[in-house]
Amino acid sequence: MRVLGTIFIVLLFFYGTTSTFSQQRREDTIRYFTTPTLPQNVADVNSILIDTGGISTPKDTLFQLLTKRGDPISYYREISTEVCFDGSCRLLRVNLYWNVTGRYLGFELPPAEFLSKAEHEPFNEQEYQQLHTILADSLSPIGNFNYQNLFPESSAAEGVDAVTRPTSKDVLPYVVKGAVFTTYKMWNLVYGQMQRDVEHATEAALNPGFLLDILNSDDIWDRYWALDRMRMLSDHPLQMKDKVVGFLCHSSYNLVLHTLTVLPEEWGEDSSFQQKLWLAFDCVPAALEPKVMEKLGTYKKLDRSIMLDITDRLPTMYGPVLTAALQCLRNYLPKEPEILLRVTALLKHNNPYIVKQIKKFLQEVPTID
Amino acid sequence: MKRRSAIATLGAISLGLTTPRLLKGEVLQGPRILKKEMLTTDILVIGGGTAGVVAAVQAGRAGKKIILVENGSMLGGTTTTGGVAFPGIFFAWGKQVIGGIGWEMVQEAVALNDDKLPDFSIPHGRQHWHHQVRLNGPLYAMVIEDKCVEAGVNLRFYETPVEVVQHKEGWKVTTVGKGTETEIVCNQLIDCTGNAFAVSLAGFNLLREKETQPGTLMFRIGGYSLDQLDMNRIKDEFNAAVDRGDLIKGEFLHVESLLRNAGDNVQHIAGADATTSVSHTIANINGRASLFRTLKFLRTLPGLTGLKVLDMQNETAVRETYRIDSIYQVTHEDYVTGRIFEDSVSYSYYPIDLHDEKGVVPKHLEEGRVASVPLRALIPKGSRNLIVAGRCVGSDRLANSALRVQASCMGMGQAAAAAAVLAHVQGKTPAEVAMSDLKKLLTEHGAIVPTG
Ligand SMILES: Cc1cc2nc3c(=O)[nH]c(=O)nc-3n(C[C@H](O)[C@H](O)[C@H](O)COP(=O)(O)OP(=O)(O)OC[C@H]3O[C@@H](n4cnc5c(N)ncnc54)[C@H](O)[C@@H]3O)c2cc1C
Numbered sequence A: 001m002r003v004l005g006t007i008f009i010v011l012l013f014f015y016g017t018t019s020t021f022s023q024q025r026r027e028d029t030i031r032y033f034t035t036p037t038l039p040q041n042v043a044d045v046n047s048i049l050i051d052t053g054g055i056s057t058p059k060d061t062l063f064q065l066l067t068k069r070g071d072p073i074s075y076y077r078e079i080s081t082e083v084c085f086d087g088s089c090r091l092l093r094v095n096l097y098w099n100v101t102g103r104y105l106g107f108e109l110p111p112a113e114f115l116s117k118a119e120h121e122p123f124n125e126q127e128y129q130q131l132h133t134i135l136a137d138s139l140s141p142i143g144n145f146n147y148q149n150l151f152p153e154s155s156a157a158e159g160v161d162a163v164t165r166p167t168s169k170d171v172l173p174y175v176v177k178g179a180v181f182t183t184y185k186m187w188n189l190v191y192g193q194m195q196r197d198v199e200h201a202t203e204a205a206l207n208p209g210f211l212l213d214i215l216n217s218d219d220i221w222d223r224y225w226a227l228d229r230m231r232m233l234s235d236h237p238l239q240m241k242d243k244v245v246g247f248l249c250h251s252s253y254n255l256v257l258h259t260l261t262v263l264p265e266e267w268g269e270d271s272s273f274q275q276k277l278w279l280a281f282d283c284v285p286a287a288l289e290p291k292v293m294e295k296l297g298t299y300k301k302l303d304r305s306i307m308l309d310i311t312d313r314l315p316t317m318y319g320p321v322l323t324a325a326l327q328c329l330r331n332y333l334p335k336e337p338e339i340l341l342r343v344t345a346l347l348k349h350n351n352p353y354i355v356k357q358i359k360k361f362l363q364e365v366p367t368i369d
Numbered sequence B: 001m002k003r004r005s006a007i008a009t010l011g012a013i014s015l016g017l018t019t020p021r022l023l024k025g026e027v028l029q030g031p032r033i034l035k036k037e038m039l040t041t042d043i044l045v046i047g048g049g050t051a052g053v054v055a056a057v058q059a060g061r062a063g064k065k066i067i068l069v070e071n072g073s074m075l076g077g078t079t080t081t082g083g084v085a086f087p088g089i090f091f092a093w094g095k096q097v098i099g100g101i102g103w104e105m106v107q108e109a110v111a112l113n114d115d116k117l118p119d120f121s122i123p124h125g126r127q128h129w130h131h132q133v134r135l136n137g138p139l140y141a142m143v144i145e146d147k148c149v150e151a152g153v154n155l156r157f158y159e160t161p162v163e164v165v166q167h168k169e170g171w172k173v174t175t176v177g178k179g180t181e182t183e184i185v186c187n188q189l190i191d192c193t194g195n196a197f198a199v200s201l202a203g204f205n206l207l208r209e210k211e212t213q214p215g216t217l218m219f220r221i222g223g224y225s226l227d228q229l230d231m232n233r234i235k236d237e238f239n240a241a242v243d244r245g246d247l248i249k250g251e252f253l254h255v256e257s258l259l260r261n262a263g264d265n266v267q268h269i270a271g272a273d274a275t276t277s278v279s280h281t282i283a284n285i286n287g288r289a290s291l292f293r294t295l296k297f298l299r300t301l302p303g304l305t306g307l308k309v310l311d312m313q314n315e316t317a318v319r320e321t322y323r324i325d326s327i328y329q330v331t332h333e334d335y336v337t338g339r340i341f342e343d344s345v346s347y348s349y350y351p352i353d354l355h356d357e358k359g360v361v362p363k364h365l366e367e368g369r370v371a372s373v374p375l376r377a378l379i380p381k382g383s384r385n386l387i388v389a390g391r392c393v394g395s396d397r398l399a400n401s402a403l404r405v406q407a408s409c410m411g412m413g414q415a416a417a418a419a420a421v422l423a424h425v426q427g428k429t430p431a432e433v434a435m436s437d438l439k440k441l442l443t444e445h446g447a448i449v450p451t452g
Helices: A006-017 A125-136 A180-190 A193-204 A208-215 A220-228 A238-249 A253-262 A265-269 A271-280 A286-297 A304-316 A319-330 A337-348 A352-364 B002-018 B050-061 B100-112 B137-150 B197-201 B231-244 B255-260 B277-298 B332-336 B397-403 B406-426 B435-444
Strands: A031-033 A044-051 A059-066 A072-085 A088-099 A104-108 B035-046 B066-069 B154-156 B160-167 B170-177 B180-191 B216-222 B308-317 B344-348 B371-374 B386-388
Touching: A031 A125, A044 A193, A059 A193, A072 A180, A072 A193, A088 A180, A088 A193, A104 A125, A125 A180, A180 A193, A208 A220, A208 A238, A220 A238, A220 A253, A238 A253, A238 A271, A253 A286, A265 A271, A271 A286, A271 A304, A286 A304, A286 A319, A286 B100, A304 A319, A304 A337, A319 A337, A319 A352, A319 B100, A337 A352, B035 B050, B035 B170, B035 B406, B050 B066, B050 B100, B050 B137, B050 B180, B050 B406, B066 B180, B100 B137, B100 B406, B137 B154, B160 B197, B180 B197, B180 B406, B216 B277, B231 B255, B231 B277, B255 B277, B277 B308, B332 B371, B332 B397, B344 B406, B371 B397, B371 B406, B386 B406, B406 B435
Parallel strands: B035 B066, B035 B180, B066 B154, B180 B386
Antiparallel strands: A031 A104, A044 A059, A059 A072, A072 A088, A088 A104, B160 B170, B170 B180, B216 B308, B344 B371
16 A cells, blocks of 8 residues: 655655765755665655564554656665663664665665764764765675674673773774664664565566666666566566676676576577577686586577587587587487587597597487487 | 425425415405506696696696696695685686686585675675685585596595606606505606695705794684673683793684684694695694694683584695795785786786784785786796696795785696696797797686786
């Protein structure tokens, strides 16, 4: 159910007047944002009731910001939690924002609200920026700490920003000084259950056009996220396939490897897709060439022109590429005398290791008469 | 007649004495005679460690007859036997700089263990170890052995060279092993012992620092809960024990990291040297004694009374021993400026990483810089048909502290073997091989050759 509340009006005003999120600040509102996955043209807000599993607040609202088309573009949660300084506590009120992929988007304090350190000293500009940078780091070592590591002394009470007590030396580089608990708490909120709630909400709203929008993001997290969810859709339009195959020529080894790993098998039923994948063989990092070949080898029927191309290149192949190429051709050899002949010709290769490899391979192709 | 029959009886008695009555299923094994053998090969690699296996596989895949002599019981050297199963660094500034056979084996082990590679597109910042690849050591040992066997490498475990002399074919290397003495005649010799042992036996000078970096015995401990520990008290007690002389200063610099990391790469054994049986025995005894002493002490402290050793490597891993006196020595300046030489055969990327008695403060390379290894740094001055790969690469001490890391050693291993292969085919010595041929062979086999 969609609820249009006052917050929607405020946000509409805000999003309508700004095009970028980085370090924007309204007069009395402190807010820090990263580059969003999608343009933030908010047309609507959806309130999603979340079962928190907690006792005091068993239900909470996840606000889903939507485009005119009804696709999510970001999310936020209104956080209200206690942070204590040496015995005295105060409320931390902050709105945390996520991209549709669960990636941290930013934070915003309610009007006139500010964050404070020990002894209620307010954060300065640099400290807000530092906090924002820490929150944007999904791999921050702070994720590996627990309360005990934050406050080495056994007397440290849970939930206290200890200034008078030393902060563990290991923790210091990853927190805002004097606001250890605030940093820790916010980081864990960003990357905890709330992040998963966001991901689930986006997954429920996925459609091909929307997924393509996410694939178009420049952020690597967003791309992985979208690649991992292609299997949730039965329809993969050509534009999406082209975008994904395009990743194979990216300079990031990990993105290329990941893309090869998640390419849906059924795409290979289409020979024009096979051609695109084969073209990508020449632009993937050398270490991933065998993986392209292995992928081609998984297709039920490999395009004949690709088979011939591979065969042409066999004499210059070595090691795992050659092994993968031979495996790729394996099932077709009994019915492809021309290719078989050229593979057999490699028995005259001047490298005895290759000759041994080919001999072994030919023995293992069972149906050759 | 009488005398003759007496002797005959004696013979029968002595025969009865020396020939035991065999029970069913038993066979008699006479006294062992040392098996002497003569073998010939195109290329001989001594040392089947981080660099050596890559070299052997490269030579095998290039179609050469290849023998690999390893004094241990499995392949992988420091990566496996030493337990330093986190090779680095293959990627620099978002791009792969070391690939080829080393990377192929590493990523195969990663995939077989369902591990995930670090995301190399995310800069590692000051934490370069984020770009190291954590391996399952035993699995890696099996992967590389399988690759060697597949490449036709003749593996000889438990063997070490005792003599290296020139021969009309190239070299004659005498090795001894369990019950064996073997003369191996080879055309090209590749020393991957990490200590330039074969180079030294062949009569060439080596270089060594007065004080070398410490070694480390890798281990894992458990049986305690970190959250239950009073770390300040433990630190105080630990430091007091060091001051009293109950524990040796410098062996464990930070008791906190020893406990937090549950062992791993946390110990320093001064002067650890793996070059000879005697020096390696001392390094092993010192490594184990240090752990034993510390373990017994820690078990007296509150929260640690149940502390246990879960695993321990067979050897103290060694960081630094000898470097070759090469045609060209890579300098610290070359390394940090990312110098590319006309004969650069592989890249190397790591912070300058010199460990001393105070620990280590890695010095990172400036953005965009990637160092390289010239072929000349792998060749002992004045030698023929001889090349090295691995941590004994010709370099000054600071450059060596970065060059010695595993990805770099693997890159060197492949390059050294490719040079040896071409030298063998063309009847040359590795220094005479044309760079264009070398680049071609290396890239055909997936290696990344520096361009500048
Ligand atoms: C504690 C420690 C931590 C390290 N941390 C890292 C790290 O984090 N990342 C990283 O990349 N690198 C690290 N390094 C460095 C790196 O592991 C080594 O420098 C590298 O593995 C050396 O490779 P190598 O091939 O030269 O020697 P090794 O891998 O040691 O191989 C030498 C081989 O030769 C054999 N051998 C030696 N002598 C003989 C002989 N006489 N006869 C026959 N065989 C012989 C040995 O048994 C061994 O198998 C670390 C090293 C140490 C010790």
